[in-house]
Ligand code: CP
């Protein structure tokens with residue numbers, strides 16, 4: 001599989017085979033790291049890490065993944081550069097493209113990630129935008145694969161803010177990979193019709209089912225229940241409204257009973273607001289898996305950099 005030179009902006013741009021390749025490469029890199037073996041695939045490569053929004057997992061994953069493979073990461077926080085206010089995205093992109101071999105971008109607008117890729121001429125990796133969080137999905141899928149041995153045919157239920165970056169990207173990833181995807185959210189927080197249509201097409205090709213509903217009974221048969229914060233970064237002013245709207249969608253023991261299954265696991269991209277989207281007892285019950293998922297961010301992000309930029 002040759003992904004050299006490709007940007008990683010949304011999973012829409014990748015085939016099921018390419019996504020599977022990245023997940024399997026991550027599993028391989030993870031096994032090697034556990035044996036103390038790191039690589040040299042990014043030797044001599046300089047990688048810019050642009051963060052308009054804060055981050056623990058994504059920032060650390062790009063930093064450690066890059067250094068493990070012999071590369072040099074450079075953190076560019078929102079107060080360090082003048083992206084989009086004193087200097088245009090196009091100009092910053094052209095400067096960074098002359099100096100760096102790859103660019104990670106975490107920010108607000110998906111369009112800015114796309115512009116960075118267009119004008120820098122080097123691979124750009126989406127570390128989260130308002131619309132998508134594609135690297136997170138690779139970690140989620142690696143975790144599901146570790147738990148269940150395969151992905152095809154699993155039932156993944158996402159509950160909560162059904163139109164945020166996580167819900168959008170999970171819907172794309174799951175339907176491409178043959179995972180049945182159920183999105184349970186109040187109607188006002190359903191994904192855009194255009195994206196649902198697109199994912200219905202992916203589901204048809206992969207043989208998965210897609211369901212968007214406000215009925216909590218749809219958790220029945222779930223292999224995994226997934227949730228995310230009710231207010232994403234940049235939406236802090238919506239807190240009161242969202243809490244009122246989403247309280248019935250909290251992941252808790254009562255919701256788990258509705259799965260009518262004993263083997264259902266819980267996933268969360270983190271950071272979690274315990275007592276809101278998930279109860280503390282439920283979170284702690286699945287802490288081992290949740291923190292495997294967090295660790296898997298590093299192995300999967302490393303895989304993306306190695307595949308698109310590395311000398312393999
Ligand atoms: N899951 C995730 O993206 O975490 P960070 O915001 O800490 O990077």
Ligand code: NVA
Pocket residue numbers: 128133164165166228229231232233269270271
């Ligand atoms: N939806 C969340 C994801 C955090 C990883 C946010 O955008 O803040």
